[in-house]
Amino acid sequence: MSTTPRQERTLSPSRAAPGDGAPDATSRRIEFASLADFAAGIAHEINNPLAIIIEAAGWVEDLLEDEHFSTSTCDEMQRALRQIVTQAGRCRDITHNLLSFANRVPGRVTEVRLDQLIREVVAGFEKRAASRRVSIELHLDEDVPAQRLSPTEIQQVLVNLLGNALDALESTGGRIDVTMRWVQGEALIDVADDGSGIPEAILPRIFDPFFTTKPVGKGTGLGLAICSSVMKNLGGAISAESRAGGGTTFHLRLPERPPGEAEKPLVRASLDEDDDGFGPGAQPPTVVLIADNEEGFAEMVSKRLARRNVVALTASSGEETIAQVHANPGIDVVVLDVKMPDMDGPAVLAEIKRRAPLVEVILLSSHTTVESAIDGMRLGAFDYLVKPCELGLLIAQIEKARARKLKQEAKIMEARLREITMRRP
Amino acid sequence: MEEFTVLLVDDEAEFRELLAKRLGKRKLKVLTAGDAAEALRLLASTPVDVVVLDVRMPGMSGTDALREIKARLPSVEVLMLTGHAQLDVALAGMELGAFDYLLKPVDLDALLYRLQDAYRRKHLRESGGGSDPRK
Numbered sequence: 001m002s003t004t005p006r007q008e009r010t011l012s013p014s015r016a017a018p019g020d021g022a023p024d025a026t027s028r029r030i031e032f033a034s035l036a037d038f039a040a041g042i043a044h045e046i047n048n049p050l051a052i053i054i055e056a057a058g059w060v061e062d063l064l065e066d067e068h069f070s071t072s073t074c075d076e077m078q079r080a081l082r083q084i085v086t087q088a089g090r091c092r093d094i095t096h097n098l099l100s101f102a103n104r105v106p107g108r109v110t111e112v113r114l115d116q117l118i119r120e121v122v123a124g125f126e127k128r129a130a131s132r133r134v135s136i137e138l139h140l141d142e143d144v145p146a147q148r149l150s151p152t153e154i155q156q157v158l159v160n161l162l163g164n165a166l167d168a169l170e171s172t173g174g175r176i177d178v179t180m181r182w183v184q185g186e187a188l189i190d191v192a193d194d195g196s197g198i199p200e201a202i203l204p205r206i207f208d209p210f211f212t213t214k215p216v217g218k219g220t221g222l223g224l225a226i227c228s229s230v231m232k233n234l235g236g237a238i239s240a241e242s243r244a245g246g247g248t249t250f251h252l253r254l255p256e257r258p259p260g261e262a263e264k265p266l267v268r269a270s271l272d273e274d275d276d277g278f279g280p281g282a283q284p285p286t287v288v289l290i291a292d293n294e295e296g297f298a299e300m301v302s303k304r305l306a307r308r309n310v311v312a313l314t315a316s317s318g319e320e321t322i323a324q325v326h327a328n329p330g331i332d333v334v335v336l337d338v339k340m341p342d343m344d345g346p347a348v349l350a351e352i353k354r355r356a357p358l359v360e361v362i363l364l365s366s367h368t369t370v371e372s373a374i375d376g377m378r379l380g381a382f383d384y385l386v387k388p389c390e391l392g393l394l395i396a397q398i399e400k401a402r403a404r405k406l407k408q409e410a411k412i413m414e415a416r417l418r419e420i421t422m423r424r425p
Numbered sequence: 426m427e428e429f430t431v432l433l434v435d436d437e438a439e440f441r442e443l444l445a446k447r448l449g450k451r452k453l454k455v456l457t458a459g460d461a462a463e464a465l466r467l468l469a470s471t472p473v474d475v476v477v478l479d480v481r482m483p484g485m486s487g488t489d490a491l492r493e494i495k496a497r498l499p500s501v502e503v504l505m506l507t508g509h510a511q512l513d514v515a516l517a518g519m520e521l522g523a524f525d526y527l528l529k530p531v532d533l534d535a536l537l538y539r540l541q542d543a544y545r546r547k548h549l550r551e552s553g554g555g556s557d558p559r560k
């Protein structure tokens with residue numbers, strides 16, 4: 001892997017901090033020349049996969065113009081469609097990274113044992129490490145007290161650092177050392193690799209968003225920028241140390257966040273899978289109402305659901321959603337985008353629950369509207385999913401929601417029956 | 426439409442191959458290269474009418490590649506593909522003798538028109554005509 005930055009893919013920070021260029025000056029804050037530069041960088045990163053998507057879709061169109069299909073035409077189309085999915089995934093990676101960069105995803109704060117968390121993250125890397133002849137050694141001080149923080153954030157930092165270290169050792173193999181000590185009320189975590197190191201010339205830039213030396217499709221250059229932003233939010237810091245040819249060490253500093261009284265965890269409906277008695281085909285179809293004002297989305301989901309014993313209706317406004325629920329007592333589950341043009345999601349949800357308390361509602365939110373989704377959970381939504389979500393996951397949640405509805409209905413029936421039998425002389 | 430030969434230079438293999446297939450289906454002869462060095466090697470051995478050059482690639486920069494192509498093969502026309510944030514690069518390219526630039530992602534029909542124009546200019550110039558289809 002070359003260590004020259006990809007051509008014109010990096011943004012230069014507006015000001016160089018004094019002492020910049022020295023290997024220890026890298027924990028400085030991220031700065032942009034301007035918002036315009038940042039926007040240009042994002043547009044750039046997204047345009048490339050987009051260009052491929054457009055050509056792949058165009059190629060399928062070209063092929064469809066042919067009079068007759070051979071099996072090789074079908075293969076071609078399948079390959080093009082796969083490519084569209086892959087490249088759209090690339091776009092999604094970028095937007096997800098950007099969003100976590102903006103730190104809009106609220107992680108749930110819990111009591112975290114950092115040594116356990118590190119072990120878990122590292123376990124997730126075992127396979128990848130082994131296949132690259134990399135060994136990961138842990139040196140964790142067990143006396144580090146439990147901390148109150150959102151595990152996802154610190155996990156994300158470790159995942160990025162380990163990913164980078166593995167990339168650095170990709171061709172040579174080697175070793176990664178993860179160390180944690182407790183010093184004067186702070187957890188100090190080091191992630192060190194014995195890879196080729198970072199040249200002094202680029203060391204001051206590695207925390208800049210979009211700075212990457214990796215080939216297209218392999219790195220977005222957001223990893224370390226995210227780490228830096230997360231650590232700052234936690235009141236800590238990240239810095240890098242590298243000797244040319246002598247490996248790289250990232251230092252994390254995490255000030256104490258002692259456990260206080262337990263916060264009430266967000267209530268998420270759970271359901272024992274074993275007794276849902278719900279299998280495809282055996283039952284009358286599940287009726288789902290997809291309420292989303294992006295028409296393409298609703299249409300696409302309903303088409304794919306139709307193949308799974310699910311009848312999908314669609315609605316594109318809050319009012320239409322409520323009217324549909326009212327008009328179709330057969331609706332089991334509503335999949336509701338929290339951002340509707342005419343009403344806000346929680347209000348639509350409350351209205352649905354008022355008119356048809358048994359109908360289950362799954363909320364779809366974007367990262368920026370997660371707050372409303374959480375409000376929705378309090379108002380009795382079954383679950384919420386963040387868009388873009390895997391269709392498989394959505395289907396699984398729909399099935400679970402439907403199962404819960406059936407169970408509720410059965411309970412009510414039972415209660416009524418009991419009432420009736422009790423009243424008998 | 427006359428057949429002519431196009432060389433696509435882009436570092437994204439998927440993009441290159443899909444675009445090559447689509448142009449091929451429209452009766453163009455299409456060659457591809459993943460970087461400037463490969464493009465220059467190909468140009469040395471194969472006659473090409475128009476080069477479509479992504480100006481943002483690893484290795485040699487797009488403008489350097491353009492300068493190199495124009496120096497070695499002045500008669501080859503070059504269409505640049507640029508990102509939105511690279512108007513300066515596009516303009517520098519025009520000064521260096523590029524035929525035109527298009528923004529990526531590019532519309533296939535727009536690309537085809539520009540390719541034909543570029544080819545026509547090359548053809549006219551070679552047959553001694555003076556008019557410039559860009560006018």
Ligand SMILES: Nc1ncnc2c1ncn2[C@@H]1O[C@H](COP(=O)(O)OP(=O)(O)OP(=O)(O)O)[C@@H](O)[C@H]1O
Nearest residue numbers: 164165168206212213214219220221222223224248
């Ligand atoms: N352990 C390391 N050894 C050598 N170089 C590193 C190491 N960690 C980071 N770098 C350098 O810093 C650059 C920026 O890293 P960063 O994690 O921000 O982005 P990336 O890994 O290129 O892409 P992404 O993390 O978005 O997939 C890398 O491209 C690489 O050049």
Ligand SMILES: [Mg+2]
Nearest residue numbers: 160164223224
């Ligand atoms: Mg990284």
